[in-house]
Amino acid sequence: MRQTAEWVITNAKIHTMDVNNPRAQAIAVRNGRILAVGSNADIERLTHARTQRIDAQGRVVLPGLQDTHVHFQLSSADFYHSASLYEAQNLEDLLRLIKAFADAHPHKPWIRGVGFSSSRFSPHQLTKEVLDSVTGSRPALIFANDYHNGWANSAAFALAEVKPGSPEPENGHYLRLHDGSPQGWLSEDAIWAMHRVAPAYSEEDYLVAMKHYSRVFNSRGITGVLDAMVNRNLLQNYQTAHARGDLTLRVCGTAKVFAHRPLAEQVEELISLRNTYQGDWVSLHSAKFFLDGVLENGTAALLDARCDTGTNAELMFSQAQINEYFTAPDRERFQLHVHTIGDRAVRSAIDGIEYAQQRNGPWDARHQLAHLQVVNPADIARFKRLGIYANYQTLWAQPNPDLDPLVSAMLGPQRSEWLYPIGAFIRQGAVCMLSSDWGVSTYDPFHIMQCAVTRQSEQGNDQSPVHTPQHRISLENAVKGYTLNAASAAWRETCTGSLSVGKYADLIVLDRDLFTLSPYEIGQTQVLLTLLAGKEVHRHASFDA
Structure with missing residues (x-):
């Protein structure tokens, strides 16, 4: 019996990223996977009365994009629940943004922020006393945009018991005054040592944030990620979000290996995580090293x-x-x-x-x-x-x-x-x-x-x-780096990365032809439609095809 399509996209400029069939006009989708790729006439023969149709009107269609080094869950929580400091140009801006967040969230036990530029602000500027001036007696931990530097106030250092004579964390450093007391600046694993003292995000905190940013990522054409540092709890959160229908991304993860921990125990944990999480939606496949x-x-x-x-x-x-x-x-x-x-x-x-x-x-x-x-x-x-x-x-x-x-x-x-x-x-x-x-x-x-x-x-x-x-x-190599090569890096190339028959229908429709416009306009591109396994997860308000 001839299979018919549930979805078809016609009149498109399809860049399949499949070397055996690089260009096409139309694509057919059934049961979340690609049924056929070809000419308009080829695809029309697979339609029936209930087939959903999209007329791309000559627009470019690409495979869904995959970001193969992103801290999706942790950053979702940080952005959703913390002060965003990326726009701070000077110390006055930085303090104003932190104070506004602290004032708006009087019941938060810790004040968190993320995003100040570690090359714009120097350690001698960002002392604990300066941070105290806008955070008061509540502990505060502020991440730089590189996540390798941070800033804490007096209350945070007191809770972490960082004082003259206290030890430095392995692979980390507290900038100290002459008497050994902390100045305010933290680097590398000192940040994470402080982070462990602060109240952790709850499971629900993570899930709410991920639900929001999954859709944000979809709106920019992203259908898959490789989370560059996960653990068992984060993987379970991903699985829960997927089960709820709130995770509209494919997630592959890499778990950190530490120099100071026994190797055999860490490999055993990696094996356990891989055995537990090995699906097309949530999987663990690699070991992370700094x-x-x-x-x-x-x-x-x-x-x-x-x-x-x-x-x-x-x-x-x-x-x-x-x-x-x-x-x-x-x-x-x-x-x-x-x-x-x-x-x-x-x-x-x-x-x-x-x-x-x-x-x-x-x-x-x-x-x-x-x-x-x-x-x-x-x-x-x-x-x-x-x-x-x-x-x-x-x-x-x-x-x-x-x-x-x-x-x-x-x-x-x-x-x-x-x-x-x-x-x-x-x-x-x-x-x-x-x-x-x-x-x-x-x-x-x-x-x-x-x-x-x-x-x-x-x-x-x-x-x-x-x-x-x-x-x-070239743009062609840039697109390949987000599609075919990205899928290969995440061990997903058998089911994603190109628009090929049998693969998942993860695809995007763009508002302009990236391959003909000025390179200085690439960043202005809007994603009109994103499909994930044939399901619509994003549609731009202007797209009524």
Whole structure:
């Protein structure tokens, strides 16, 4: 019996991302999956009286986009339940926003905020006394936009028992005064040590926030994410949200491995999580490692010392530990997902992956290095040879007047030519994904793609300053980084990533043709319709097709 379509989209410019059938006019959907892709006439033959129809009127259709490095659940909760500080340009702005939030939420036991720029505000500005002036006696913990730096007030330090003579957390630091008392600034795991003292978000807090931001992500064309740091509780929240019908995203997760915890216990937990969560909607497939911090606070690990101070940061794992801790989960067929900012961290991660391959034998692991801010060019060819994927946040590859002078002074002119070198990676055959690292910066994929193509400001034009233009990429590669390559990185390429027969009908309709317009207009793109497994999860108010 001939199958008929429940949904059809006709008169479209479909970029399928399927190399065997790259372009089409129409698509048919049945039972949440793609029934057929072809010409208008081909698809019309699959319709019947009850078939729902969309006339795309010549608009572009793409596979649903997938963000393969995002802190979706934690950032949803932070944005939904905390003060948003991303727009603060000066200390007056920052304090005004925090005070307004504190005044509006008098019953919250802790005041939380997120988003101040750690390159715009310095540690000597953000003292605990300054924060006390707008938070009073309630404890307060404020995250920088990079989530590697933070700011706390006197009440928070008192509750955390941070005082003269108190220990520093491993891989973290409290900036202290001469007498050993905390000044106010926190970096790396000191933030998370403080965070553990604060009341945790409730399960319902997470679920409410995720329901809201799932739809927000859908409105920008995102149908799948790879949450870059989950644990058992967060995975259970994802499963609960899915069961409620409130999670309109596919979620793949990576669980953090700690240098100070026994390896065998952590691998056992990874296996347990994978056995529990292995569906098309919520799954755990990889182990997360932080090898270094960030350039802004001097915790990025470099091959050569900083040019400005002659100092360097240590790796968060020794190389011997990296080799051991990479090999164990690789043996159990877990993907590795590694935070690497400095070129020493990048090389050490590659060395660790190569060591694991030599011990365990090669397999289709698709291990990922994320961020790749500073890369030694000699290491780029090793990505293709070892099958390592490069996960880039290209929004950061635009001129940044707050951060660029700091980074240039740290690295010097030669290394500064190899900042976020995604273009060189693609030319040398590495598989590259584009992602956001939300809530560090925007989740908007069209702004991120525009910066990948232009290496200029989101508001820029062809006369604007350019950040290392030799590493620009084509729009086609940018889209591939959000679709086919992203699906492969999340081990979802058999059911998503391209508009191919049998795959889920995760797709989006756009208001403009990305492939013909000026690259400076990519960020203005609006998503008119988003389907997830053939179900409408977003429709723009202007779209009445």
